[in-house]
Each structure stands twice: as structure tokens, then as C-alpha cells.
Amino acid sequence: MQPVDLYLLGEQDNGRLTLRVNRDAQVCRGPAAAAQKFIACLLTIRGSDVSAPHYGSDFMSRLTQGQLRNEAQITMAFSAAAHQVISYLRSFDARSPEDEQIVGADIEDMQLAADSLTIRVLLWTAAGETVFTLPFNL
Secondary structure, eight states: OOOOEEOOEEEOTTSOEEEOOOSSOOEEOTHHHHHHHHHHHHHSBTTOOTTSTTSSBSHHHHHHTTOOOSHHHHHHHHHHHHHHHHHHHHTTOTTSOGGGOEEEEEEEEEEEOSSEEEEEEEEEETTEEEEEEEEEEO
């Protein structure tokens, strides 16, 4: 039996995923489940979970500490963090369906302002790709 992921992302009319917690618990599969796993791991500060010290990435700690000040720094930090996340998740994805096995992630677009950052992420799975948006207050 496949593990069940609860649906935490909202889907817009154009099919792009946006981070939004739903009121009703729903089961999600496929690209939405892959995106959720990636987002949760990316946004968790690596080492903050004592029961899983390798879970997470360094992206949020670098972002919140003001170490990422321009698009080039953000892109490099995201790429390094995506590698951390994908390496960690691959160790658990062997029995997941292909559309939930993450093989890559990249920034498709970025909007950086003095007090906010919006990143549109292109996520590749073994079966295809999906795009989602991550908003941050700086």
C-alpha cells in the first residue's frame, strides 16, 4: 500500500500550484505530492528536526539571515538546497510512483523586491514536470 499524502497545495485555473493550506484534508498524489515533499523539505531548516537531522536544507536559514541579497546568490543557494532536498528524498522514493520521484528542480522565474521574494519553481519527476510558486516576506 502506498503512503498517503494530505493535500496542502491549492491549484489555480492555469494548473500551476501555489502554496496554500486547505481547510479540508484531502489525499493528493502525483506532481502535487512531489511538490509538497520538496517544499516541506526545502523550507525546513536542516538539523532542526532532532529525529531526522539530515531532513531540510540550508535555504531558509540563509534567506532569513540576510545572506541572500541578489538574484545570483538566491539562484546559487536554491540550486544547492534543491540538491540537498532531492538527495534526501531519493533515499525514500524507491517505491513511490514515477510522478512522485523528484529528479530535478530549478528556478523558472524570480521576483525580488526590498521586502519580498517570489520564486516560480520548475520541478521534474521521473514522469514529467510541474511548476509552483513560493512567496517569501523578507
